[in-house]
Amino acid sequence: MVPQDLRYTKDHEWVRIEGDMATVGITDYAAEQLGDIVFVELPELGRSVTQFTAVGVIESVKAVSDLFAPVSGEVVESNAELSDAPEMLNSDPYGKGWMLRLKLADLSQADALMDATAYEALTAEA
Amino acid sequence: MTAAGDRLGPTLFERSRPGRGGGKVPHPPKDALARIPAGQLRAEGPRLPEVSEPELTRHYVNLSQLNYAVDTGFYPLGSCTMKYNPKIDEWAARLAGFAALHPFAPDAVAQGTLQLLWELEQSLAEIGGMKAVTLQPAAGAQGELTGILMVRAYHLSRGDTERSEVLVPDSSHGTNPATASMAGFKTVTIPSAPDGGVDVEAFRAALGPRTAAIMITNPSTVGLFEARLCELLDAVHEAGALAYMDGANLNAIMGRFKPGESGFDVMHINVHKTFSTPHGGGGPGAGPVGVGDKLLPFLPSPRILREPDGRFRLETVGERPTSIGRVRAFVGNTGVLVRAYAYIRAHGASGLTEVSEDAVLAANYLKARLSDVLDVPFSRPCMHEFVASAASLKAATGIRTLDIAKRLIDYGFHPPTIYFPLTVEEALLIEPTETESIETLDAFVEALRLIVAEAHADPDLLHSAPHSSPVRRLDEATAARQPNLRWSAMTGSQTPCPD
Numbered sequence: 001m002v003p004q005d006l007r008y009t010k011d012h013e014w015v016r017i018e019g020d021m022a023t024v025g026i027t028d029y030a031a032e033q034l035g036d037i038v039f040v041e042l043p044e045l046g047r048s049v050t051q052f053t054a055v056g057v058i059e060s061v062k063a064v065s066d067l068f069a070p071v072s073g074e075v076v077e078s079n080a081e082l083s084d085a086p087e088m089l090n091s092d093p094y095g096k097g098w099m100l101r102l103k104l105a106d107l108s109q110a111d112a113l114m115d116a117t118a119y120e121a122l123t124a125e126a
Numbered sequence: 127m128t129a130a131g132d133r134l135g136p137t138l139f140e141r142s143r144p145g146r147g148g149g150k151v152p153h154p155p156k157d158a159l160a161r162i163p164a165g166q167l168r169a170e171g172p173r174l175p176e177v178s179e180p181e182l183t184r185h186y187v188n189l190s191q192l193n194y195a196v197d198t199g200f201y202p203l204g205s206c207t208m209k210y211n212p213k214i215d216e217w218a219a220r221l222a223g224f225a226a227l228h229p230f231a232p233d234a235v236a237q238g239t240l241q242l243l244w245e246l247e248q249s250l251a252e253i254g255g256m257k258a259v260t261l262q263p264a265a266g267a268q269g270e271l272t273g274i275l276m277v278r279a280y281h282l283s284r285g286d287t288e289r290s291e292v293l294v295p296d297s298s299h300g301t302n303p304a305t306a307s308m309a310g311f312k313t314v315t316i317p318s319a320p321d322g323g324v325d326v327e328a329f330r331a332a333l334g335p336r337t338a339a340i341m342i343t344n345p346s347t348v349g350l351f352e353a354r355l356c357e358l359l360d361a362v363h364e365a366g367a368l369a370y371m372d373g374a375n376l377n378a379i380m381g382r383f384k385p386g387e388s389g390f391d392v393m394h395i396n397v398h399k400t401f402s403t404p405h406g407g408g409g410p411g412a413g414p415v416g417v418g419d420k421l422l423p424f425l426p427s428p429r430i431l432r433e434p435d436g437r438f439r440l441e442t443v444g445e446r447p448t449s450i451g452r453v454r455a456f457v458g459n460t461g462v463l464v465r466a467y468a469y470i471r472a473h474g475a476s477g478l479t480e481v482s483e484d485a486v487l488a489a490n491y492l493k494a495r496l497s498d499v500l501d502v503p504f505s506r507p508c509m510h511e512f513v514a515s516a517a518s519l520k521a522a523t524g525i526r527t528l529d530i531a532k533r534l535i536d537y538g539f540h541p542p543t544i545y546f547p548l549t550v551e552e553a554l555l556i557e558p559t560e561t562e563s564i565e566t567l568d569a570f571v572e573a574l575r576l577i578v579a580e581a582h583a584d585p586d587l588l589h590s591a592p593h594s595s596p597v598r599r600l601d602e603a604t605a606a607r608q609p610n611l612r613w614s615a616m617t618g619s620q621t622p623c624p625d
Contacts, residue, residue, distance in 0.1 A: 035545070036603035061602045062545040086607065 001120075002027060003094050007070070007110050008119035009052075014094065015070040017110050022071050024100040026058065028093045029123045034060040037089045042067075042078040042099060049075060049102065051109055056099070058089070071109045073102035134192065134596050138185055142175035148182075192596045194540050200566050202492075204511045204543035204555025205299070205347060207377045207399035209485075211465075215402055218468035219461045229456045233439045240438035243457060244430045246467045247414075253470075253478065254373065254393055255384025256416030261463055262426045262454040266374060269394030269413030270305035270341075272453050276392060276417065276424040277339045277368050278309055279450050283424075289338035289367070295324045297348055297547050299372055302341040311338055318549055322350045322504045324358060333365050342390075343372040345379065345509035347547045347555075349489065359389035368392065368420065376400045377559070378486055378510035381479025391418045401466035410459035412466070423448035430457065484560035485510040488567060492558050495571045499578055503550055511557035513550050520552055525581035525588050527552040532599055533580070535592035537573035 006014040012030035016023040031037065039059035049055045049069040056067035078100050082088060089097040104110070114122065159167065177185075195201070201208040219225065227239055247259040263269035274292065281289045292306035295316045303313040314332050319325040323346070333340075340362050344352045352358070362369045371385040371393035377400045385393050394415045397403045403412065417425060427449040428441035440457070473481060486509055493502060493512040501515040516527045531541035531554070543555040558567055580587055592599065 033551075036606075038603055038606035059606075061606060063548055087603070 002029075002116050004116045006094070007113035007115065008122075009068065009070045009113055010122065011052075011068045011070075012123075013068060013070045015110060015113065017104070017107075020104045020107065021076075022073060022102045022104050022110065023098050024070055024102060025093055025098045026067070026089060027119070027123075031090045031093045031097070034058065034065065035062045036060055037086045040067075040082045040086045040089065040099070042082070043075050045075055045078065047075045048105075049073060067099065069100075069102070070113060071102060072105040074105070075100055076103050077101035135185075135188065138175040138177055138182070141177050141181055141185070144176060146176045146178055148179045199538055199540065200558075200562060200570055201540040202542045202556050202558050202570065203540065204349075204513075204557040205374065205546065206405070206543065207375075207396075207510070207557060207559060208405065208540075209377070209399075209402065209559040210561040211402040211404065212469065212472065214472065215465040215468040219464045221464075224464050225461065227460075233437075237438055239460060240430055240440070240457075242467050243460070243463060244432055244438055246463055246470070247430065249467070249470050250395055250414050251416055253376075253380055253384070254395065254416040255386030255388075255390075256393065257386070257418050257422055258425060258429075259414050259416045260426045260429070260453075261412065261414045261458040262452070263394070263413040263415055264454050264459055265411040266394055266396040266398075266413040267301045267305065268453065269396075269415045270301055270370075270372070271308055272413075272426060272450070273370055273392040273394055273415050273417075273421075274305050274309040274311070274339065274341075275450050275453075276415075276421045277370065278311075279424040279448070280368065280421055281338055283448070286366070289336055291332075291336045292338055293329065293332055293340040295342065295346070297322070297346050297549055298341060298343050299347065299374060302343070302372060306341070316340075321353075321506075322346065322348045323352055323354055326354055326357060329358060330361060333361060333367070335366070337362075337365055337367040339368045339370050339391075341370040341372060343374060344383075344385070345375045345511075347375075348504055348513045348550065349375075349378075349508040349511035349555075349557075350504060350506065351378075351383075351509055355388060363389065374399060375510060378482055380482040381475065382482060386416065386418050392416065392421050397462060397466040402469040403462045403465045410462055412459050412462045414458075414463075424450050426450055426453045428452070428457070481560050482510070485558075488558040488560060488562060489556070491564075492556060492567055492571065495567075496556075496574060499571070499575050500554070510559070511555060513547065514554045514556060515550055516552040516554065519578060519581055523581045523585055525585055527554055529581075529585075529588040529591065530554070530574070530577055533577045533588050533591040534573060536594045537577070539570055539573060 006016050008014055008027065012027045014025050014027050037058060037060045041057040043049060043055045049072060051072045052068055054066035055069045058065045058067055079098050082099065196208050196210050223238055227236055233240065243261055247261060250259045251257065260272065263272045290312055291314050292311040293314050293316055294302045294306060295318065297318050306313045316329050316332060317325045342352060344355060346352060359369050368391040369389060371390040373393045373395045376395055392415065394413050397412045397414065398405045427446055431439055431441060433439060470478065489508050489510050489512055493508055496502065496514055501518050503513055503515055516525065516530055520526050527544045531544045534541045545553055546555055547553060577588065
């Protein structure tokens, strides 16, 4: 079961919308597929990011992958604890493993993302 | 402790005793230190280990015997073509005429080497169906960069300045997008179709006036021949772009498929895979690049030229202004290229065709025999390698591909490539090559069959594998998160192989 209150992308990111703020992370499925995550590179604060473009890097023992912005906006906070403890992406992807907080540029973008039911259907197919 | 564990033994630093050494090197004169300007003297001596010559020799020989190599056993590392390298190629490379030639030797005294390199270029051009070849690049990745820089020079020479994108299928080698980026292009990833080939719809949607080139690995990284190749290459050329062929998997197609004849404009060749030169290890490599007519003017300089009187010479500086210039000192890593030449001449055209046929046969044999042991996602005949998957086994037992790979070490085999390609879950990429006997292939199948049985009966045995190796399973995640690369005396919990 994935958290019901989040929105999801086909690239396996989740986003939590609170007012005009979005919290972003990767899903449990993504973390499981990547394996043990060993390094995370996040965008600098103040940077404007565009939906579905690469904004960061996630490196696991298996592979290096891009982190995509699920929505457009300005980076207002990033999870600094991940640089010392990237394993939180594996152990608590929806909680302590959050990655970015964005100030939303367009509130309607999040509505167009998948809900929990649609995302579960996507991962069940894979 | 096992015999191997004993050999792992203390480091040279731990063996060090003050004043111990070889002692057979002539001693410097007593006033040697006084002759060195005071400012250049170290405050204290270097902290090097002090050991005797036999201690030093035994230390390294024992370490070398822990090595797993093609010369000690089966090494089915997919995408890497770990074939056995004939020893006669080593003999050829050590001939003094090649090995002792000074890199600054004038052309007049380097005729033998220049002739060998010129002939090697001709052979590789024929194998690839290309017009000409450069031997300069020092590795496959540098070959790729050389090829894509020539693509860039080609478009710019035509005043075509808007081509900023390189299309790369998602099953390609990781070096392909890296090459495109290094050469200043934007990489556009093309997804695979369910049959493992390039998704033609997505490819056509991405192709356009901004496309500089497409980079295709054929056979692909899942070991399949690109069935829609003609359609792809026709569309590429219609759009004014060029086609780059990653020749990493050339071992599958020699004598059967010449990339240049199918329309590829440029390709690189990994001589360490197909032509029996040593693999990596940080040593010298070679990644020759072949080109068709369009890219001929842009080849790196200096090219090796044969004069009408049969003598060979290197191009002079500025002789061919369209060249992208030099990409490597001198004429490349000659010692490696001599081995490739020896391999090609020893086999001849029919021998090389047989190499590829046997490599494909061995892979299909293994694939068929393993199809009731592991998942085999692509059922159509493979080329020189194939993908298996432990996805079903993982669902049933919790045993992952990593556990299988580690357990294979206990059975005396080097594991295949794992978790690559990324497009297949719990992937094992298996490439037996043409040099293995049917008995070896059967023994490998039997080992995997036993391991799958163990996965059901005693999964913990696999979780904790390997059991018989000099070191036990390494903690790769901690090693990557906290890389500690400085030596310090091993104590207690840090000591490897506690058993």
